[in-house]
Amino acid sequence: MFSLENLTHIIDHALNNTFNATIAMLIEMVIVGICAITLFAVLGLVLVFMERKVSAYMQIRLGPNRVGYKGLAQTAADTLKLVIKEGFTPDNADKFLFNLAPFLVMIIAMMLLAPIAFTKGLQMWDLNIGVLYLSAVSSVSVIGILMAGWASNNKYSLIGAMRSGAQIVSYELSAGLAVLTMIVFTGSLQISTIIASQQDGWWIFKGHIPAIISFVIFIIAVTAETNRAPFDMAEAESELTAGFHTEYSGMRFALFFLAEYVNIFIVCAIAATIYFGGWMPFHISHSIPFADLFNKGMDFIPGVLWFTGKTFALIFLIMWFRWTFPRLRIDQLLNLEWKYLLPIGMFNLLLATAIAILGWYF
Amino acid sequence: MFLVDYIKTVYNGVTSLLKGMRMTGYYFTHHKEIITQQYPDVKQVLPERFRGxxxxxxxxxxxxxxxxxxxxxxxxxxxxxxxxxxxxxxxxxxxxxxxxxxxxxxxxxxxxxxxxxxxxxxxxxxxxxxxxxxxxxxxxxxxxxxxxxxxxxxxx
Amino acid sequence: MIEEVGTSPEGDLIINVGPQHPSTHGVLHLVITLNGETVKNCEPHLGYIHRSIEKMCESLSYRQFIYVTSRMDYLSSHINNQGCSLTVEKALQIEVPERGKVIRVLMAELTRMASHLLWWGALGMDVGAFTPFFHAFREREVINDIMEETCGARLTMNYIVPGGVMYDIHPNFQQKVKDFITLFKSKIDEYDTLVTGNIIFQQRMKGVGYISGEDALSYGCTGPVLRASGVKCDIRKIAPYDGYEKVQFEEIIETGCDSYARYLVRMKELKQSLSIIEQLLDNIPEGEFQAKTKAVLKLPKGEFYSRVETARGEFGVYIISEGGLTPYRIKFRSPGFSNLSALHHMTKGSKLGDLVATMGTLDLVIPDIDR
Structure with a gap:
């Protein structure tokens, strides 16, 4: 069967045979970089279009339907408009930080892409502390937002950035605890090992009660971390006009916008990896009759499809939240985290540890 | 009793959220309900009393x-x-x-x-x-x- | 004066919300003093859409000035027109035929429903839910289509003239309204599912924007804002006009005094308006829809006042006539102005997000406040 793993190996071998190790490494890096940037652009276009269509159908509208076939070229047209638009810098803004912020946010989103496994072997960097790396790097993105809010010299931006700071720092904890709960089961921080451990069933099924609780906490926490409604306090259109990116326009605004969607993709990819087995097809335990036959059948669907399918299903869930719920107030938001999610998450961690020690999972 | 009340409020809260999601989910899947009028393509006939x-x-x-x-x-x-x-x-x-x-x-x-x-x-x-x-x-x-x-x- | 620095002497942040801001519903300008997220003071600045309507009316005849009032509270333009016509009719002692009165009441209640529907959608936007807006507009569109067919316009109808209404109702009117009632009854539960029952929405509304009945009265609040504080004030009940005394309906009183009570009052009023329409729709009396009036109206010398209940509260028209073709002085008492003045009282010490939500429950229409 054709597999992307072979492809990457073939390229790797070919390069190593032609050049010496250092140059081969450099060429590989360039290829990976180009792939990552292309993926970014495509993801941005697809996710923005998806968001607009999902919101439209939920709001009994048609959504974009004029540019291109069924409006498919709409986001491309919008991007073109943003690129040729003037990037305006306010007079008393801190010019250096103001210009740096969108790129910082973007670079952090890009760095997060490194340990994500798209299918077997198609992974940029399978480092042994993959999950820790993800949660560590994703907390840096708040610096970009604070920078943008501070440098804009706008009170709305400042309030938005401060809200965002309080929010991301708080919800980071819950997201971390939720992931930790699953690490107790997997026993490894490495993405490839986590996926391999789901060979005979995804953790959401194998880990039963603690896994489901942890998944719910994780989804709520990452919705808040990515500043999505109902936790979009940093933007809060009806309160702060546009929050931290009020003063941004043109391409720099587009970078913030793109980073938001790429962040959603990444957190959903993490959730898909940890709870739903990443690229691992839907396998059932060998103790069930005809399990091998069923598992073989499932293997015919390529891993990339499994991965993107799961990720996009989770993205749809997050979009569904956004277009249904009203926004929380800032104090309610922090209450939810510190009074509900964090205690439940800690209790859940204990429960998971007990279950893992006693071996009460499948 | 405190615990029962607590669980009740959480349960009611979550069901209220799920009900809302079911409704938006219904409209997401039922495209017949869409009310968009494709104005320049399909022009509405205005009533004879309309003041233009x-x-x-x-x-x-x-x-x-x-x-x-x-x-x-x-x-x-x-x-x-x-x-x-x-x-x-x-x-x-x-x-x-x-x-x-x-x-x-x-x-x-x-x-x-x-x-x-x-x-x-x-x-x-x-x-x-x-x-x-x-x-x-x-x-x-x-x-x-x-x-x-x-x-x-x-x-x- | 607003300082350049943007902080108060105590070091609090001063923010200008508006006149261009997504949730002030127009060109309202609020100067807010913020201590962190807490609103310490909120001061509305008016005048951005002042068009001197009262002065303009002084140069228009008694037939002409009515259309201008549609542009004040444009969401209940029909009821504004009704208030003006009632004043002119009172002064000239014109008796409006029964059919005319019933048509007026039907249209007024439809307008009230359209206004409340728009308010519901806009409130959803204020608290951050975008979907209700479109769902509310679906039903509102149907009302607008009915208006368009009978009155000739969707928003600024100018359908009421002194002595009755401008035309008879359109032959399709009754059937269309019946269809609307069926549609609306099937959709009203969705509103509760999507917004009213939602736990986040309730948390955002309950205990927020508190104003007691006494305070509301002293600020001059009327309409749903005052009724949510437990005070009876519906003009349709306490001083019935155009045959409201003959229809059965309840005056909605809530005692919560908070944003949620104001929300409930309006949602229940939607159902009451529907029941008024149902009662009258099949019982429109036969006969003239407009009383015979002189071509040129001349009010006798004196002062005349009448009031109506718009979707926002009490709307009063006060005319001083010198006996000529045009009013000597005209004064409108608009509900939005008084309701806005209570905003400062309601939001002191609340969070910035609550300010926006409270403003949403006041149902402000800025051209009505500025005139």
Whole structure:
């Protein structure tokens, strides 16, 4: 069967045979970089279009339907408009930080892409502390937002950035605890090992009660971390006009916008990896009759499809939240985290540890 | 009891959220409910009472019913209508007041319908057109009586 | 004066919300003093859409000035027109035929429903839910289509003239309204599912924007704002006009005094308006729809006042006539102005998000406040 793993190996071998190790490494890096940037652009276009269509159908509208076939070229047209638009810098803004912020946010989103496994072997960097790396790097993105809010010299931006700071720092904890709960089961921080451990069933099924609780906490926490409604306090259109990116326009605004969607993709990819087995097809335990036959059948669907399918299903869930719920107030938001999610998450961690020690999972 | 109440509130809260999601999910999957009107492609037929702009009715002989009595001009709250009259000589040699030009400023009109109600001879009516945008404001000043038109016979 | 620095002497942040801001519903300008997220003071600045309507009316005849009032509270333009016509009719002692009165009430209640529907959608936007807006507009569109067919316009109808209404109802009117009632009854539960029952929405509304009945009265609040504080004030009940005394309906009183109570009052009023329409729709009396009036109306010398209940509260028209063709002085008492003045009281010490939500429950229409 054709597999992307072979492809990457073939390229790797070919390069190593032609050049010496250092140059081969450099060429590989360039290829990976180009792939990552292309993926970014495509993801941005697809996710923005998806968001607009999902919101439209939920709001009994048609959504974009004029540019291109069924409006498919709409986001491309919008991007073109943003690129040729003037990037305006306010007079008393801190010019250096103001210009740096969108790129910082973007670079952090890009760095997060490194340990994500798209299918077997198609992974940029399978480092042994993959999950820790993800949660560590994703907390840096708040610096970009604070920078943008501070440098804009706008009170709305400042309030938005401060809200965002309080929010991301708080919800980071819950997201971390939720992931930790699953690490107790997997026993490894490495993405490839986590996926391999789901060979005979995804953790959401194998880990039963603690896994489901942890998944719910994780989804709520990452919705808040990515500043999505109902936790979009940093933007809060009806309160702060546009929050931290009020003063941004043109391409720099587009970078913030793109980073938001790429962040959603990444957190959903993490959730898909940890709870739903990443690229691992839907396998059932060998103790069930005809399990091998069923598992073989499932293997015919390529891993990339499994991965993107799961990720996009989770993205749809997050979009569904956004277009249904009203926004929380800032104090309610922090209450939810510190009074509900964090205690439940800690209790859940204990429960998971007990279950893992006693071996009460499948 | 505290714990029971706590669990109850959490349960009710979560069900209320799920109910809302079920509703938006229903509309997401049922595309028949979509109410978007694809305006320039599909044009809606407007009801005959819709007030779009003032027009003067002319019959096939290019005759209108306006006597130039200026009742509409007096009824208009915004000075939208300006009527210029002239004196026709009737066959018996008498001078008679008649309409020369009926100037209508669409840019000032609020479609209040008071001129239509005031008109004693039903010479003007409201048309159902609504796409009035033009590049130059002066194009909105219109002359309603067609060139060469004259008063319909029998209208006093 | 607002300082350039943007902080108060105590070091609090001063923010200008508006006149261009997504949730002030127009060109309202609020100067807010913020201590962190807490609103310490909120001061509305008016005048951005002042068009001197009262002065304008002094140069218009008694038939002409009515259409201008559609442009004040444009969401209940029909009820504004009704208030003006009632004053002129009172002065000239014109008796409106029964049919005319019933048509007026039907249209007024439809307008009230359209206004409340728009408010519901806009409130959803204020608290951050975008979907209700479109769902509310679906039903509102149907009302607008009914208006368009009978009155000739969707928003600024100018359908009421002194002595009755301008035209008779359109032949399709009754059937269309019946269809609307069926549609609306099937959709009203969705509103509760999507917004009213939602736990986040309830948390955002309950205990927020508190104003007691006494305070509301002293600020001059009327309409749903005052009724949510437990005070009876519905003009349709306490001083019935145009035959409201003959229809059965309840005056909705809530005692919560908070944003949620104001929300409930309006949602229940939607149902009451529907029941009024149902009662009258099949019982429109035959006869004239407009009383015979003189072509030129001349009010006798004196002062005349009448009031109506718009979707926002009490709307009063006060005319001083010198006996001429135009009013000597005209004064409108608009509900939005008084309701806005209570905003400062309601939001002191609340969070910035609550300010926006409270403003949403006041149902402000800025041209009505500025005139």
């Amino acid at each position: 702009e003032v027009v003067m009715t002319h019959d096939e002989k290019n005759e209108h019913r306006c006597t130039g009595c200026t009742a509409c001009e007096l009824a208009c709250p915004n000075a939208t209508i300006k009527i210029v009259t002239k004196f026709d000589i009737t066959p018996d040699g008498k001078k008679k007041k008649a309409l020369d030009t009926f100037v209508y400023h669409l840019e000032l009109c609020t479609m209040c319908n008071l001129c239509i109600v005031a008109c004693p001879t039903d010479a003007i009516k409201m048309a159902q057109s609504f796409e009035h945008s033009v590049y130059d404001r002066s194009l909105l000043t219109k002359v309603l009586n067609k060139p060469g038109s004259k008063l319909m016979e029998g209208v006093e």
